[in-house]
Structures are given as C-alpha cells and as structure tokens.
Amino acid sequence: MHDVTYHAPTSLAEALRLLGNDPAHTRPLAGGTDLHLQMERGGNAWRHVVDLKRIAELAGIARNPDGGYTIGALTLAAEVESHVDLAADYPALAQGAACIGGPPIRNRATLGGNVCNASPAADSSPPLLALGARAVVAGAEGTRELPLADLWRGPRQTTLAPGELLTALRLPPPPVRGGSAFTRLTRSAMDIALVNAAAQVALDAQGHIAQAALALGAVAPVVLLVPQAAEAVRGRAWSAELAAEVARLASAAAQPIDDIRASADYRREMAGVLAARAMAQAVERARAAGGVATAGTSGAAGKSDKAGATGKATARQRPGRRGAP
Amino acid sequence: MKQPLRLTVNGQPTEALVSPGTSLLTFLRETCGLTGPKRGCEEGECGCCAVLLDGKLVDSCLIFALEAEGAEVLTVEGLRGDAAGRPDHLAPVQQAFAEAGASQCGFCMPGMLLATASLLERNPAPGDDEIRRAISGNLCRCTGYTPIVKAIRLAAALKRQG
Numbered sequence: 001m002h003d004v005t006y007h008a009p010t011s012l013a014e015a016l017r018l019l020g021n022d023p024a025h026t027r028p029l030a031g032g033t034d035l036h037l038q039m040e041r042g043g044n045a046w047r048h049v050v051d052l053k054r055i056a057e058l059a060g061i062a063r064n065p066d067g068g069y070t071i072g073a074l075t076l077a078a079e080v081e082s083h084v085d086l087a088a089d090y091p092a093l094a095q096g097a098a099c100i101g102g103p104p105i106r107n108r109a110t111l112g113g114n115v116c117n118a119s120p121a122a123d124s125s126p127p128l129l130a131l132g133a134r135a136v137v138a139g140a141e142g143t144r145e146l147p148l149a150d151l152w153r154g155p156r157q158t159t160l161a162p163g164e165l166l167t168a169l170r171l172p173p174p175p176v177r178g179g180s181a182f183t184r185l186t187r188s189a190m191d192i193a194l195v196n197a198a199a200q201v202a203l204d205a206q207g208h209i210a211q212a213a214l215a216l217g218a219v220a221p222v223v224l225l226v227p228q229a230a231e232a233v234r235g236r237a238w239s240a241e242l243a244a245e246v247a248r249l250a251s252a253a254a255q256p257i258d259d260i261r262a263s264a265d266y267r268r269e270m271a272g273v274l275a276a277r278a279m280a281q282a283v284e285r286a287r288a289a290g291g292v293a294t295a296g297t298s299g300a301a302g303k304s305d306k307a308g309a310t311g312k313a314t315a316r317q318r319p320g321r322r323g324a325p
Numbered sequence: 326m327k328q329p330l331r332l333t334v335n336g337q338p339t340e341a342l343v344s345p346g347t348s349l350l351t352f353l354r355e356t357c358g359l360t361g362p363k364r365g366c367e368e369g370e371c372g373c374c375a376v377l378l379d380g381k382l383v384d385s386c387l388i389f390a391l392e393a394e395g396a397e398v399l400t401v402e403g404l405r406g407d408a409a410g411r412p413d414h415l416a417p418v419q420q421a422f423a424e425a426g427a428s429q430c431g432f433c434m435p436g437m438l439l440a441t442a443s444l445l446e447r448n449p450a451p452g453d454d455e456i457r458r459a460i461s462g463n464l465c466r467c468t469g470y471t472p473i474v475k476a477i478r479l480a481a482a483l484k485r486q487g
C-alpha cells in the first residue's frame with residue numbers, strides 16, 4: 001500500500017492517459033465502497049489509483065432526446081434512487097439502487113462502480129439488464145457502446161480492456177403502457193442479496209403482454225436474462241398460471257451455487273418466486289400507467305403484492321440479525 | 326509517498342501530508358485527534374465511523390483521506406451549540422438523545438447523531454418509517470433502536486421549535 005500514488009484527474013482524457021500509462025498496475029476509483037475492502041485484503045499489485053470523482057462529465061442523469069436516459073457512471077446510488085423522473089419511468093432501477101447498502105454507502109457508491117464490480121448479486125444489475133441498458137465505454141481508441149450483458153465475463157470480471165473505462169449507462173425510452181419492478185431476498189436490510197430479480201413489461205391496448213424482459217441475480221456467475229420467460233408471456237394476459245410458468249422457467253434458468261448464505265436448491269426455488277413477483281408487480285405498474293382495467297385479471301399480481309413484492313419490503317418485514325430495525 | 330491534503334474539518338481549515346492508503350477515519354482519529362468517529366467494522370457495515378462529507382452521511386472507513394481534498398468534514402465534535410448559539414451547550418440533536426435516554430454504551434452514537442442531523446436537514450418532520458430508513462446504515466448493539474427512534478422524533482420537534 002505504501003508505494004501507491006493517488007491521482008485525481010478532472011477530465012476524462014486525463015484519466016484515460018493515466019490509466020494507459022501502466023494499465024496492469026492502475027486501478028480506477030469510483031465510490032470506493034468495494035475497492036477499499038479489496039485493498040485491505042491485499043493481494044493486488046496496484047501502484048496507481050485514479051479517482052474519477054472530480055470528472056464532471058462522468059456524473060449526473062440526463063434525459064436523451066428520444067426519451068431515454070444517460071446515467072453517468074459516477075452517479076451516486078442515492079441520486080439514482082431519488083431521481084423523480086427516472087423513478088417514475090423506471091421504478092425497478094430506483095428500487096434496486098435503494099437496496100445498495102445503507103444510506104452512508106448509497107451516498108458514496110456509484111452506479112458504474114456497482115456495475116463494474118461485476119458482483120452477480122449487485123442490486124442495480126438485474127434492473128439495468130431488464131430495462132435494456134447499454135454500456136458506454138471509453139478507451140485510448142475512442143468510445144464504444146455495447147449491451148450491458150456483454151460487459152460481464154464472470155464474477156468480479158468485466159470484459160473491459162486494461163485502460164478502458166465505463167463512462168455511462170444508456171437506457172432506452174420507457175415503453176408505452178410499460179412497467180418495471182425489482183425484488184430481492186435477504187436476511188437483513190444491509191446484507192447482500194441471496195437472490196434478486198427485475199422485470200419489465202409492456203402491455204398492448206387489450207392489456208396483454210406485448211413484450212417482457214426478466215433478469216435474475218445471484219443465481220449464476222453473472223446476472224442473467226431469462227429470454228425463455230420473456231418468450232412465454234408474450235401475447236398473453238397475466239394470470240396465476242402464467243406466474244407459475246414464469247417461476248418454473250426462472251428456476252430452470254438459474255445455475256446457483258451453495259455458499260454461506262444459502263443452498264443452491266433454495267436459491268433455485270426462490271429465483272422462481274422472486275421472478276414471478278417481479279413480473280406481477282411490473283404488470284401491475286404497467287396497468288396503472290396505461291389505464292388498463294385490472295378487474296378479473298388481478299389475482300396473481302394482487303397476491304404477490306401482499307407477499308411483499310417491493311424491493312425493501314423484504315427487509316422491512318423481516319428485521320434481520322444485524323439490520324437497523 | 327505522502328501527498329498533500331487540504332480540507333476543512335469542523336470548520337477548521339486543515340493541511341497535512343498523508344499516505345494515499347490512509348483512510349479518512351484514520352486521518353480524523355490519528356492526525357486530527359478527533360476520536361468521535363469510531364473504528365467499528367472498517368467494512369462499511371456498522372456506520373460507527375460515519376461523518377458528514379460536504380453535508381452527506383458517509384462511512385469514513387471506506388474513503389481515502391485524499392479523496393476529501395477541498396471538502397468540508399463534520400464529525401460529532403463539530404455538532405455543538407444550542408439553538409441560541411451558545412457553543413458550550415449541546416446541539417438540539419444531542420439534547421434529544423440525552424433526554425430520550427437513547428444511548429447505552431455510546432459506541433454508535435457519533436454515527437447516529439450525524440445520521441439524524443443529515444436526516445433533519447433534508448426532512449424536518451420525518452415519519453417513523455423515514456427515521457428507520459435514515460439509520461439503516463448505523464448499527465446499535467445495545468438499545469434495540471426503539472429509544473433511538475424516539476430520540477430522533479424528539480430531535481425533530483426540538484429543531485422545529487428552534
């Protein structure tokens with residue numbers, strides 16, 4: 001640790017130059033809430049830390065001309081959580097961001113950091129994936145844009161080349177009659193997710209599902225899209241049977257591991273439960289957004305809402321071992 | 326190699342040479358002699374080390390001191406003075422915690438007080454749900470939180486009275 005040099009560039013060009021000097025030994029620093037622990041635990045060969053927080057162009061949430069959003073990689077989780085327009089258009093992302101640690105963490109942790117840390121359990125990742133986010137990456141050669149799923153190689157590994165930086169996440173415009181939701185299972189509010197899931201749906205004028213996306217976290221080496229579930233619900237009305245099918249397909253897509261937090265079997269089972277809840281709540285929100293009547297078809301959604309489909313509800317209903325009340 | 330750092334700590338302009346690996350927590354405790362921020366977990370779990378950095382509640386154990394260049398840091402030592410401006414009196418937030426009997430061992434108190442101060446800055450009349458959310462990054466091993474929530478309600482009332 002003694003031979004590390006701290007740099008705080010104020011422009012992206014300067015940051016890329018610093019990263020390019022000695023890529024193997026240079027670590028970009030965003031919020032630092034993960035990096036600090038990695039430094040403490042040692043085993044790294046970092047000689048330079050490049051703090052990105054002074055680069056104004058990397059922060060902030062902007063509305064694109066097409067109605068989508070560009071979220072700077074250095075935007076705080078707390079800002080994502082509380083951005084009024086973003087939360088209205090993409091509630092799944094606001095819910096996910098609100099689950100990253102406690103307030104002191106969310107005042108420091110960044111969206112780009114959460115993505116680049118590449119934890120399969122990261123709470124912003126299933127929402128971003130289900131919402132169709134793209135990653136904007138800058139390097140010495142210029143800028144490229146890729147689907148977010150292509151940014152992750154494995155647990156804690158990205159496909160970023162040495163010297164490259166994630167600069168922003170780009171969200172498409174929210175669909176008409178659309179809704180999204182995030183669900184999560186933990187022992188306590190501050191704990192890492194055992195399983196998490198996010199869904200987005202768009203309804204047609206009849207209230208049938210025109211298009212859907214489902215993403216699962218903490219059940220595979222990387223956060224997963226479940227295209228089989230998206231396929232299965234297309235063109236159909238939401239119902240208890242459909243919820244059961246989504247659950248079955250999500251469980252089948254999961255490839256979880258046994259670890260200290262939960263067994264693989266339990267995770268597989270819960271992946272189905274959370275997937276169905278996320279989808280039910282997304283449908284509910286899409287109906288509210290599109291003014292589609294809920295009478296007669298609200299069974300599945302209503303039930304799962306009682307079971308606590310909102311992100312933090314789990315934590316609130318089940319005060320954990322260590323979480324605040 | 327040590328690098329220069331300039332910041333404001335509890336209103337006091339401060340300059341020092343620090344090693345890049347030094348956390349803000351260590352800097353505050355060992356260089357500034359401010360032992361209000363506590364070394365609990367050093368992993369961002371407990372919030373005992375929490376300070377306000379440019380008005381935002383953060384865990385000082387997860388920040389390099391050098392990241393605070395140019396910033397204003399407030400530790401619990403800087404929380405003083407009553408509404409009438411008497412510096413040797415407790416701040417309303419502290420008064421409320423004392424009156425409500427919200428502290429047992431006291432280890433979590435610096436973080437709890439700053440979490441409260443930052444909450445009341447944003448929201449002068451928080452509901453219990455908002456109060457609980459605001460302290461969800463601060464662990465207390467003693468009180469069971471109920472007296473703390475009560476204290477925060479009282480602090481809000483005291484602050485509104487001015």
Ligand code: FES
Nearest residue numbers: 365366367372386
């Ligand atoms: S000591 Fe910093 S969060 Fe516990």
Ligand code: FES
Nearest residue numbers: 429431465466467
């Ligand atoms: S009073 Fe002892 S930890 Fe809170």
